[in-house]
Amino acid sequence: MTAARTVSLTGVTKRYRGTPALDSVDLAFGPGITGLLGPNGAGKTTFLRIVATVLAPDAGEVRLLGRIPDTPDRLAEVRRRLGYLPQEMGFPRGFTAFGFVDYMAVLKEWTARAPRHDEVRRVLSLVDLGDLTTKRISALSGGQRRRVALAQALLGEPELLLLDEPTTGVDPEQRVTLRQVLSRAGERSTVLLSTHQTEDVAALCDRVVVLDAGRVRFDGPVVDLVATAAGRVWLADAPDRAARASWRTGSGRHRNVGEAAPSGAELAEPTLEDAYLLLLGDRARTTAVAA
Amino acid sequence: MTTWHADEALLADYVSGDADPLLGASLEQHLTHCAECRARIAVHVGTAPLEAVWARIQDHAEAGRPAVLERLLVRLGASPPDALLVAKAPSLRASWLFGLATTVAFAGFGAAWGGTHGLALFLLVAPLVPVAGVAFAYGPDVDPAYETGLAAPYPEARLLLLRSAAVLVTSLPLTLLAGQLVPNLSWTAVSWLLPALAFTAVVLAASTWARPVYVAVVLGVGWVVAVGAASWARDPAAVLAPALLVTYVVLGAVAVLVLCLRIRRFDRLGSSS
C-alpha cells in the first residue's frame, strides 16, 4: 500500500524557536492533485519545503518516491524527479524568461544544450509564455513572473510537483490555462497544491488536506469537506446574527454561513470556501471553550 | 497576360541550382507575379534545411550567445553547464568586477603614495576582497531563486566551491598586481594572501551555520579593528607579523577541515530561514 504512495510522512515535526510549525504530521499522497489549505502560519509552506527536501524535519520520517532521502545520492535521485515552486520566488538580475528557465534546467542536470533548449521552450509554451521568452524578467508583470516560476517547476515532467501559491497574481484567463496544465500533470504525477484560493482547489483537486497550527484538521475527498457544510449555508435579505460569517453578495442578498440554518431559511449550495470557513471556525470555537 | 507556367522539371532544377542561368532568371521574374507557380515550387523546396536554419535563428534569439565569462571558462576546460552556473554568480557580474577594480585601484594607489595610512588601507582591503566576493557569490541573501535551486539535483557544495574558485581567480591576481605598488615592503605585497585565503575558508566553513553575508561582516569588522589597532601603533604591517601568519595558516586549515566535515549542510535550508 505504501509502495503506491509517492509521498509518505510519518510523525513529522518541525519547530521554529520552540513553536511547532508542524506537529507530528502523518500524511501520504499518491498520483493525482491534492490541495493544501490552511490559514497563514498553519505550516503549509514548511510542509511543502520538507516534501521538496529543502528543509529537514526535526523528527519523523519522510519517504519520497519510495526512498528516504538521507544520503546525498538518494537526495539527488529524489530531486531529479521533483519540481518545486516556492511561495516567494525571486529572480536574479539580468535574466530573460528563457535564460532563467535555462539556468534552472542546467541545475536540473540537463547538460546537453539542444535538448535543454527544446525542453525550456516546451515548458514556456505550456504556461503560455511562448511569445515572451526573450523578454527580461524585470519587464514582466507579476502574474507573468509567476508563470515563469511555474514553468521551471514543470521541467522534465516531474513525478512529484510541489506548488506553493502558483496562481498568485495570475489573471483569471491565465488561471484557466494553468488549471489545464495542472490537471494534465495530475494525470501522471503527484501534485501538491498549496493555496489560499479555494476555487482552485474545488476546480482541480480530488483530495484536500486542511492544516491548522501544524496539525491536520481534515484529510479526505473534496466532496466530503463540502458535504460538512450542507445545511449550514443560507441566503437571507439581512445578515443573520446567528451566522458565523455573513456578507452581502452581488445580487443584494446576504449569504450566511453558520452552525445551522434557521428553519425555513432558503438554503444555498455550499461551496468549498464555506466548508473551509466552518471548519476553521469550529477550531476557533473549540480552543476558546477549552481555554 | 502570359499563360506560360513553369513545368515541374524546370522548378526542380531551379531549386537544386541546376537550371540554366537565363532560364533561371526568367523563372524568378515569372515567380514574382505568378502565385500558382509559387505554390507549385513550394513542394520542391526541402523544408528540413530551412527549419534547421530557423531553429538556429530562434535559438540564438532566445538563448543568446553565452556571456564572455562563460565562453572563457569553457575555453579553459570547464564543462558548458558548469561554466553557465559559475558565470551567473552575482559577484562575477560586470558591475561587481567594476567595483572590484575600483576598490583595488584606490587601495593600490593609496599604498603607493599614501604613506602609512595608505598601507593601512591596502592591508585592510586586500584580504577582505575575496571574502566579500565569496560571500556574495552564493546563498539566500544574494540569490533570490536560492530555495528553488536547492530543490534541484545539482550538488550545492559543488556550485559553491566552483563559484568561490572563480571569485578567487578573478580577485586575487588583481589585488596582487595592486600590491606591487606597495613601496619597499616586498614580503607584505604577497603575505596578505595568507589572511585572505584563511578568511575565505572561514566564510565558507561558517556558512554551514550562518548566512555567508553575516559571517563576512563579522570577519570584516574584526579585521578592521585589527588593522586599525596596528596602524594606531604606527605599524600597519604588524597584522602580517610572522607569528600571526602562522595563525592564519592554522585558522585556514581548521576551516577547511570543518568545511569538509559539514559540507552536506549546504544541501538544505539553514535554521535561519
Next chain:
Amino acid sequence: MTAVAGRRAAPAEATLRTLAWVEARRWARHPLFLLGCALLIWGAVGIWNNLDATFNEFRVAPAFCVGVLGALVGCQLTRSMSRSTDAVAAAPADGVLRTAALCLACLVPGAVGLLWVTWLYVAAMAMPTPQSALSTADQIAVLLSGVVASVGGPLFGVMVGRWTRFPGAGLVGAVVLIGWTILGNSSLIQPASRLNDLVRLNAPYAFWTSSDNDHSHIWVAGGSPWWHLAYVVLLCGLAATAAMVHEAVGARRSRLWRILAELAGLAVVALALAVAADPTRVPL
C-alpha cells in the same frame, strides 16, 4: 468610493517632510550608524585627558565614524527603499521625492557630527591650548569640515546606492572615500606648493596640520579652510543632485542636470579659491 476620489493630493512639501522623518528614523535605528555613534563616544572618553595634544588628530573622528560608515548606511537605506517599491508597484511619491527625503535624513549623522565637534570645541576652550597660528575663524572652519564630512559621506552613499546595482557597492564607496582622502593628504609629505595644495584640497576631507617627522614642530599647511569648506559643501550638493537625477524624468531631469553642472562649476571655483591662498606652511 467617492470619498477616496475626492481627497486632494497632499502637497509635495508635506509629503517630503513626512518621508524625511520616516527616513531619519530608519537612519537613527541602523546598526552601523549606532556603531559610529558608539565609536565617537568612546573616542571622546578616550581623549578627554589628552585634549590639546590630540586636538589636531581627532578632528577626523566624525568624518570617519559617522561619515564613512554613513556612506555604507546611505547605500543600504537607498537600496532597501528601492527594493520595497518593487513590491509595491505604484508608490504614491515619486523617486525624486523619496531620494530627496533620504538626502534630508542625512542631516541625522550631520547632527551627531555637529554635537561632537561642538563638544570638542567647548572642551578645548576650557583647556589651556598653546597659541595657534590658526586663527579662531580658521579653526572653526576646520572643525566644521568634519561636520560637513559627516553629512557628505552619507550623501555619497545615497548616490552610490542609486547609481549602482551590485551588492557591496557601499563598501566600494567607502574605500573610494578613504582612498581619495589618503591620496590627497599624502601631499603633506611633499614640499609646500600650490600644486600640492590642489592635490590635498580636492579630497573631501583635508588635514590642516602636520609635521616633518614625529619629533619636529607642527606646522599649518597652506590653503584657505573656508573656501575648502565651501568646496566640500558643494560636493555634498553634487552628490545629492546626482542621486536625484537618477530618478528624474523629463523636464525635471534636464533641470537637475543643469543644476548639477552649475554646482560642479561653483565647486571648481571654490577649489581654485581655496588653493589660491598662500601655500607656505606656518609653524603652529
